[in-house]
Amino acid sequence: MSEGVVRLGGVTDFPPDPVIVAGLQSGDEEVFALLLDEWSRGMLRLARSYVSTAASAEEVVQDTWLAVIRAVGTFEGRSSLRTWVYRILVNTARRRGERESRTIPVSSVGGERPDGVPPERAEGGPEGAALAGEVRELIDKAVGTLPSRQRAVITLRDMEGYGSDEVCEILSISPANQRVLLHRARAAVRDHLAAYYDGKGGP
Amino acid sequence: MNCDEFAELVTAYLDDALDDSSRPLFLDHMARCSGCTGYYGQFTAAITALGELPAPGLSPQTRSHLLTAFREASSEKPE
Numbered sequence: 489m490s491e492g493v494v495r496l497g498g499v500t501d502f503p504p505d506p507v508i509v510a511g512l513q514s515g516d517e518e519v520f521a522l523l524l525d526e527w528s529r530g531m532l533r534l535a536r537s538y539v540s541t542a543a544s545a546e547e548v549v550q551d552t553w554l555a556v557i558r559a560v561g562t563f564e565g566r567s568s569l570r571t572w573v574y575r576i577l578v579n580t581a582r583r584r585g586e587r588e589s590r591t592i593p594v595s596s597v598g599g600e601r602p603d604g605v606p607p608e609r610a611e612g613g614p615e616g617a618a619l620a621g622e623v624r625e626l627i628d629k630a631v632g633t634l635p636s637r638q639r640a641v642i643t644l645r646d647m648e649g650y651g652s653d654e655v656c657e658i659l660s661i662s663p664a665n666q667r668v669l670l671h672r673a674r675a676a677v678r679d680h681l682a683a684y685y686d687g688k689g690g691p
Numbered sequence: 692m693n694c695d696e697f698a699e700l701v702t703a704y705l706d707d708a709l710d711d712s713s714r715p716l717f718l719d720h721m722a723r724c725s726g727c728t729g730y731y732g733q734f735t736a737a738i739t740a741l742g743e744l745p746a747p748g749l750s751p752q753t754r755s756h757l758l759t760a761f762r763e764a765s766s767e768k769p770e
C-alpha cells in the first residue's frame with residue numbers, strides 16, 4: 489500500500505511520500521517549504537468551501553499546517569500524505585464553518601465579495617491569463633453560491649484536478665455521492681455561464 | 692433516453708462510469724439531439740474554465756510564520 493504510486497496533481501518531480509515524511513520528521517525545512525508552496529493554494533480553495541471569508545480560510549490553512557507539524561510523527565502511511573493533510577484541513581474548516589454559522593448572520597456572509605483576496609496575490613500564470621477576467625469573475629461567483637459539499641467536490645475535482653478516489657477519501661463520501669455533488673455543482677456553473685453568454689448573444 | 696435524462700448523466704459519462712446499457716443510449720441521444728450536443732459542449736467548457744482559474748497563495752506573513760513554527764518544533768524535538 490505504501491509502495492503505491494503517489495499521485496500529485498500533475499507535478500512530476502515531486503519526491504515520493506516516504507522521502508517527504510522522513511524530511512518532515514527530521515526537521516528538513518526545505519521539504520516543509522516545498523509542501524507549503526505546493527499544497528497551500530489548493531488548501532485555501534478547499535477551506536473556502538466551508539468558511540465565509542478568504543481571511544478565515546487562511547487561518548484554517550495555517551492551523552492545519554500547525555497541526556501537521558505537531559502530528560507528522562504519528563503519520564502511518566495508511567493514506568497518502570496529501571490525503572492525510574487534506575483530511576485535517578477539512579475537519580478544521582468544517583469546525584470553523586459551523587462556529588461561524590452560529591455567530592455570523594447569514595445576510596452579512598452573503599454580502600462579502602466571492603473572494604476578498606487582493607489581486608496582487610492572485611497568481612495568473614499562462615492558463616489563468618487565457619481566461620477572460622469577466623468570465624473568471626462569473627465562475628468565481630457561481631462557485632461561491634454553491635452549498636459547501638458541492639463546492640468542496642468541484643474545487644478538488646475540477647479546480648485542483650484530483651481523481652475521484654482521492655476526493656472520496658478526503659471528504660469521506662461514497663463514489664456515488666461524490667458524483668452527484670460534482671454533477672450538481674458543474675451544472676450550476678454551466679447555468680451561470682450559459683445565462684451570461686445568452687445575455688451577450690453567444691460565446 | 693430523453694433530454695433531461697441525458698443532462699443528468701454527463702458527469703457519469705465523463706467519469707467513464709456509465710453502465711454498458713446506458714452508454715450507447717447516451718451517445719445515441721447526443722448524436723441525434725443538437726440541444727444536448729450544445730449542452731454537453733457548454734458543460735465541458737465550464738469544466739475547462741474551472742481548471743484555469745488562478746489560485747491565490749498564502750500571504751508572505753503566514754508562510755514565514757509557518758516556516759518559523761516548523762523550525763522551532765524541529766529544534767524542540769529530543770534527538
Ligand SMILES: [Zn+2]
Binds near residue numbers: 725726727728
Ligand atoms: Zn436532447
